[in-house]
Amino acid sequence: xxxxxxxxxxxxxxxxxxxxxxxxxxxxxxxxxxxxxxxxxxxxxxxxxxxxxxxxxxxxxxxxxxxxxxxxxxxxxxxxxxxxxxxxxxxxxxxxxxxxxxxxxxxxxxxxxxxxxxxxxxxxxxxx
Numbered sequence: 001x002x003x004x005x006x007x008x009x010x011x012x013x014x015x016x017x018x019x020x021x022x023x024x025x026x027x028x029x030x031x032x033x034x035x036x037x038x039x040x041x042x043x044x045x046x047x048x049x050x051x052x053x054x055x056x057x058x059x060x061x062x063x064x065x066x067x068x069x070x071x072x073x074x075x076x077x078x079x080x081x082x083x084x085x086x087x088x089x090x091x092x093x094x095x096x097x098x099x100x101x102x103x104x105x106x107x108x109x110x111x112x113x114x115x116x117x118x119x120x121x122x123x124x125x126x127x128x
Contacts, residue, residue, distance in 0.1 A: 068108050
């Protein structure tokens, strides 16, 4: 069994004094060097965890997919690098660096990396 990965970044908790810069390029590189990414072509890192909001950095290799799933709260997806195909049923859109999309709570959706990509998933509301 592989030893657990020690991650230098711990999720930020949004208390009254929370204020923290997030170095996205360094965090993306960190995820790309982890065994889970090497094995599956995708991995995620929780950046913020709070009852009101969760933020996850997701990094995927070209061709990797997230099978159809549902989020327990509304989500916003923001692409930091590369591009993804973001779909729900017959609706499909290509999101490139600097673009984003929103998805209602419980709406089934899929993600496919068109090229090597990194994006944020911001989960809000009761599902966070």
